[in-house]
Amino acid sequence: xxxxxxxxxxxxxxxxxxxxxxxxxxxxxxxxxxxxxxxxxxxxxxxxxxxxxxxxxxxxxxxxxxxxxxxxxxxxxxxxxxxxxxxxxxxxxxxxxxxxxxxxxxxxxxxxxxxxxxxxxxxxxxxxxxxxxxxxxxxxxxxxxxxxxxxxxxxxxxxxxxxxxxxxxxxxxxxxxxxxxxxxxxxxxxxxxxxxxxxxxxxxxxxxxxxxxxxxxxxxxxxxxxxxxxxxxxxxxxxxxxxxxxxxxxxxxxxxxxxxxxxxxxxxxxxxxxxxxxxxxxxxxxxxxxxxxxxxxxxxxxxxxxxxxxxxxxxxxxxxxxxxxxxxxxxxxxxxxxxxxxxxxxxxxxxxxxxxxxxxxxxxxxxxxxxxxxxxxxxxxxxxxxxxxxxxxxxxxxxxxxxxxxxxxxxxxxxxxxxxxxxxxxxxxxxxxxxx
Amino acid sequence: xxxxxxxxxxxxxxxxxxxxxxxxxxxxxxxxxxxxxxxxxxxxxxxxxxxxxxxxxxxxxxxxxxxxxxxxxxxxxxxxxxxxxxxxxxxxxxxxxxxxxxxxxxxxxxxxxxxxxxxxxxxxxxxxxxxxxxxxxxxxxxxxxxxxxxxxxxxxx
Numbered sequence: 001x002x003x004x005x006x007x008x009x010x011x012x013x014x015x016x017x018x019x020x021x022x023x024x025x026x027x028x029x030x031x032x033x034x035x036x037x038x039x040x041x042x043x044x045x046x047x048x049x050x051x052x053x054x055x056x057x058x059x060x061x062x063x064x065x066x067x068x069x070x071x072x073x074x075x076x077x078x079x080x081x082x083x084x085x086x087x088x089x090x091x092x093x094x095x096x097x098x099x100x101x102x103x104x105x106x107x108x109x110x111x112x113x114x115x116x117x118x119x120x121x122x123x124x125x126x127x128x129x130x131x132x133x134x135x136x137x138x139x140x141x142x143x144x145x146x147x148x149x150x151x152x153x154x155x156x157x158x159x160x161x162x163x164x165x166x167x168x169x170x171x172x173x174x175x176x177x178x179x180x181x182x183x184x185x186x187x188x189x190x191x192x193x194x195x196x197x198x199x200x201x202x203x204x205x206x207x208x209x210x211x212x213x214x215x216x217x218x219x220x221x222x223x224x225x226x227x228x229x230x231x232x233x234x235x236x237x238x239x240x241x242x243x244x245x246x247x248x249x250x251x252x253x254x255x256x257x258x259x260x261x262x263x264x265x266x267x268x269x270x271x272x273x274x275x276x277x278x279x280x281x282x283x284x285x286x287x288x289x290x291x292x293x294x295x296x297x298x299x300x301x302x303x304x305x306x307x308x309x310x311x312x313x314x315x316x317x318x319x320x321x322x323x324x325x326x327x328x329x330x331x332x333x334x335x336x337x338x339x340x341x342x343x344x345x346x347x348x349x350x351x352x353x354x355x356x357x358x359x360x361x362x363x364x365x366x367x368x369x370x371x372x373x374x375x376x377x378x379x380x381x382x383x384x385x386x387x388x389x390x391x392x393x394x395x396x397x398x399x400x401x402x403x404x405x406x407x408x409x410x411x412x413x414x415x416x417x418x419x420x421x422x423x424x425x426x427x428x429x430x431x432x433x434x435x436x
Numbered sequence: 437x438x439x440x441x442x443x444x445x446x447x448x449x450x451x452x453x454x455x456x457x458x459x460x461x462x463x464x465x466x467x468x469x470x471x472x473x474x475x476x477x478x479x480x481x482x483x484x485x486x487x488x489x490x491x492x493x494x495x496x497x498x499x500x501x502x503x504x505x506x507x508x509x510x511x512x513x514x515x516x517x518x519x520x521x522x523x524x525x526x527x528x529x530x531x532x533x534x535x536x537x538x539x540x541x542x543x544x545x546x547x548x549x550x551x552x553x554x555x556x557x558x559x560x561x562x563x564x565x566x567x568x569x570x571x572x573x574x575x576x577x578x579x580x581x582x583x584x585x586x587x588x589x590x591x592x593x
Binding site: 016017019020021022023025027028029030031032033035050051053054062064065066067068070071072073074075076077079081114130131 | 451453454455456457461462463464465466467485487488489499501502503504505507514516518554555556557558559560561562577579581583585586
C-alpha cells in the first residue's frame, strides 16, 4: 500500500516542528524550521509564511522545496517533495491557518513573534518515509466511519429540530466521547450566532451570542470553514461579561474559560450558513483531522435536515380550534419589553431579546386577547415581527425561546401541538409593560 | 571559523537539519544524528544515516554544497551554517563517542520540554549505518525565530 498524505496527517498537528530545504538561484541550499504544515487535500499542503525569510526568497526564485515532517508517536520522518504554487492572504485557508498558528505560537511561547502573513500553497510531487522499510507499515489513523455511521442513522430518525439538536449532543457524547459541545445558529441580520443546544456545561448558555468573526466559532461562521486548534490560545478565547455591570442583556457564553482544543464546523444549506457545531476540550490535541472529517460530514447531514424540517414545519396551514386559555393563578408577573432591541425582562430579570423577544411579545399580547394556539406559518407571515427573510430559521428561534423559558420562567411554556404548531401555556397572571 | 560559543552551542542538545541540492537545483532535507567541531573550529563534521539520508548523501557527493540548521528545542535559539563538503567518510571511534554523547544530550533536552525518551530516540534513529560528512562553514546566520532571523553572524574565516 503506498504512502498517502491522509495516512500521515498526525504529523501535521504541530506537535513537532517540521523542516524545509530550499535552494537559491545560485545553487546555495537553505534549511529552516516550519511552524506549520497544513493538509489541504490529497495533493496539496500549505506552509505558514510568517517572515520575509531566505526560504521565501528562494521559493519565489526557484519553486521547489522539500519538507520533512515527524510522526509525533514514533519519531519517524516523512519527506514531501514540493512545488510552490501560490500565496493566499485571505479567505478560509488563510483564516484556518492563522487560527492554528495562534495555537502553536501560544503553545511554544511565540505569540508575539508568530504572525501569519500568508498561506503558501504547494503541490506535493512525492512523499517518502525516511526508513524505507517503514513505508508499508505506517500506522493507519483510527477510522471514525463506524462512529459517523451510528450518528448519521440516529440523526436521520429525528422528526423535528429540537429532537435533532438534542440527539446530536447525545450521539457526539456516546459515539465520539465528546464532553463539551454546542450548536449555534446564525442571525444574519445582527451578524451574531446564538446558542440553541449545548452539552457538558454547568449552565446551558442557550441564547448566548457570539459575533461573526470572533474566536474559533465566529471565524468558522464567517469563512464557512472548519477551524481546529490543538492548543490553548488567548487570541481565540471568549471574554466573559462580568455580572453586575448595570442592566445585563446578555446570556453568559457557557464555554470553557481556557480550552486546550477547539473544533468548529460550519452547518450550511446550499451556500448559505445556517450555524456552527462547536466542540472543545481541556486536553491538548484532543481532536484530529479524522474528527474534522467526521464532523464536516455530520454537519452536511444536519444542514439538509434543518432545511427539510423547517420547510415541513411551515407547510402546515390547518388552523385548529383554539383551546380556551388555562386559568392562571398566583402572584402577577410583570413582563417588560423594550422596543429598541426587543429585549424582554420577567420581573426585572433578563430573559431574551431580538427576534425571539419579539415573538414572545406577540404571543403574550395575543394571549391577553384570549388566544393560546399558534402556527409557525402565521409568525412567518406576521409583518410586525422582524424576521429577516424567508430563509431565517424560525424553528430555531422557537427552540431558543422554548429553552430559555424552561430554564428561567417555568410558568410560561411553549408546548408543541403538532408539526409547525404550538401552544402558549401561562400559569400565572401577567402584566404586560411595553417601554419604547 | 566558528566562535567558541557557536561550537559549544551546536554540538549538544540541538535538533539538526541538513539541506542540500541536486544537479538541477532541487533541494533535499534530512536529519543529522550529531556533529563535532574540529579543534581549530574551522570544520564541522555531521553524521547522517546512509540508508535514511541516501538521497541527501547523493546530493552532497554530487554538488558538495551544504546547509546545516541547528536549534535548541527548549529555547528555540537557532543558527544556520553554509559551506562546502570536504569529505564523506566512515565513522571513527571518536565519531561514535560524539554520536553517543549527542544522543544522550538530545534525549535529555527533549525530556525538558515533555517528550518521551522513546520518541526522542525515534527522532534520531539510524546511527547504526551512519557516515561522517565534513564541511567547512563559510557563512553563518542567526536563525532564531523573529525579526533578526536570517542575520549574518560574523565574518567567516
